[in-house]
Amino acid sequence: MEWIYDRIESVGCELYLRALKDIPPDVREAIAKGLAAETREGNKTAERILFTILENIRIADEHDTLVCQDTGIPIFKVRIGTRVQVDIPRLESCLRRACERATAEYPLRSNSVHPLTRKNTGTNTGRGIPVVKLEFVPGSDRIEMHMAPKGSGSENMSFLKMLNPSDGTRGIERFVLECIFESGAKPCPPVIVGIGLGGTSDLAMALAKEASTFREIGSVSPDPEIARLERELLDKVNRTGIGPQGLGGATTALAVHIEWAHTHITQNPVAINIQCWRGERASAVIGADGTVTYG
Amino acid sequence: MADYVLETPLREDDVRALRVEDTVTIHGTVFGMRDATQIRIFDEGVPPPVELAGSVCLHTAPGVRKLANGKYEKTSIGTTTSTRMDRFVPGLIETYGVRAIAGKGGLLEGSVDAMRKFGAVYLAVVGGAAALETMQIEEIEGVWWEDLMPECLWKFRVRGFGPWIVAIDSHGNSLYRRVQEEAARRMGFHGYQQT
Numbered sequence: 001m002e003w004i005y006d007r008i009e010s011v012g013c014e015l016y017l018r019a020l021k022d023i024p025p026d027v028r029e030a031i032a033k034g035l036a037a038e039t040r041e042g043n044k045t046a047e048r049i050l051f052t053i054l055e056n057i058r059i060a061d062e063h064d065t066l067v068c069q070d071t072g073i074p075i076f077k078v079r080i081g082t083r084v085q086v087d088i089p090r091l092e093s094c095l096r097r098a099c100e101r102a103t104a105e106y107p108l109r110s111n112s113v114h115p116l117t118r119k120n121t122g123t124n125t126g127r128g129i130p131v132v133k134l135e136f137v138p139g140s141d142r143i144e145m146h147m148a149p150k151g152s153g154s155e156n157m158s159f160l161k162m163l164n165p166s167d168g169t170r171g172i173e174r175f176v177l178e179c180i181f182e183s184g185a186k187p188c189p190p191v192i193v194g195i196g197l198g199g200t201s202d203l204a205m206a207l208a209k210e211a212s213t214f215r216e217i218g219s220v221s222p223d224p225e226i227a228r229l230e231r232e233l234l235d236k237v238n239r240t241g242i243g244p245q246g247l248g249g250a251t252t253a254l255a256v257h258i259e260w261a262h263t264h265i266t267q268n269p270v271a272i273n274i275q276c277w278r279g280e281r282a283s284a285v286i287g288a289d290g291t292v293t294y295g
Numbered sequence: 296m297a298d299y300v301l302e303t304p305l306r307e308d309d310v311r312a313l314r315v316e317d318t319v320t321i322h323g324t325v326f327g328m329r330d331a332t333q334i335r336i337f338d339e340g341v342p343p344p345v346e347l348a349g350s351v352c353l354h355t356a357p358g359v360r361k362l363a364n365g366k367y368e369k370t371s372i373g374t375t376t377s378t379r380m381d382r383f384v385p386g387l388i389e390t391y392g393v394r395a396i397a398g399k400g401g402l403l404e405g406s407v408d409a410m411r412k413f414g415a416v417y418l419a420v421v422g423g424a425a426a427l428e429t430m431q432i433e434e435i436e437g438v439w440w441e442d443l444m445p446e447c448l449w450k451f452r453v454r455g456f457g458p459w460i461v462a463i464d465s466h467g468n469s470l471y472r473r474v475q476e477e478a479a480r481r482m483g484f485h486g487y488q489q490t
Contacts, residue, residue: 044296045470059427068425069372070425108358108370153375153399181478184471185471241477245399247471276422
């Protein structure tokens, strides 16, 4: 199975570049729907902004170039079949080399700096970077790779609050709306709002990231109560009127996604992680025979 | 809501004519700067090595490729969040005569005030639209303070940079403030200040 490490590295490199260049179809569709809504409302500024966003996506397609200059912090979610024989530390170093290769070859702007000295590693990797999340799929003989270069404008809009059980659903809604208000124009709206509900503080943040970054727009929580809260919150966030780029309009969010876990009897953690309109992500599957399928 | 095409350097009359929700397209020169560039100018007290009077300053740290002749070629030039660099804006306008800040995410009231007093505007670039911006920037004409890479002081030659929305004008109007106040009213947040 030596070939698998070459494959992981080359696919990781390719996914980093694809995620920066090619906006996923569900995101494109949601922006186009937003544009139609702003046209119906007669909001010229919001209409112009969404039109420019679609135009920008088209230019990136046409010239095979980056959609946004922020090459992000690389995050990989790797779902490994339990029938695949792979050495996990080696897999992690392959993903690191994938980022270094993509950065050197394109070349991509490197964003990875030491938190105190601010010295840039120049490679988009470093201590703890790329972020690698591993999941295991029982009985599968494939490796599923998901990649997201998370931009900072939206990542800077991350929030956590440990609510009291008595705050109830209203408390959750209030906190979400406060965060959206606080974020205003900064995370490049229209955004995807990721909410992590329950768990412990760290689990709530991880769930929020999954919700903002790896879920497709149009996907609905399988839990009917959670799905209802997703719908209601999307409506409330859009009724704030913050709009595209925070300059007013009916399209503040393209989606609200909630991922949840059970929590302690005394607490109710709510974590929020925002994704910008770019909704950047790319994925591929490495089959048992070594074939790679993108998308 | 009028559409303007302006050549740099901008005069005070050029920017005084603009109102929020107008659009502006720029021909000429745009200077690029980000956090580290302005920390050097204002916190370390090093004056910019190039004339900024009448200029348009863009909040950016570009993606570039260095060529054999020492010049830089653009790979991806986009716009970063201005609010982080809000505290430098009054100084750019008052001390160095900058007439337009181009960025995303908006500026706070101190900057709105400086724009009203000295005659400058904030142009809202569509954040994330780097593919488009990179096309509109014809060439990187100059670079100073390469030790701050990529947060150097950059000089770009632009043709048809825009159209970007006037989100803060020189008459004390801010589209951001208007939208936030309306959002606070709709959500029933009274006396809530954006930080």
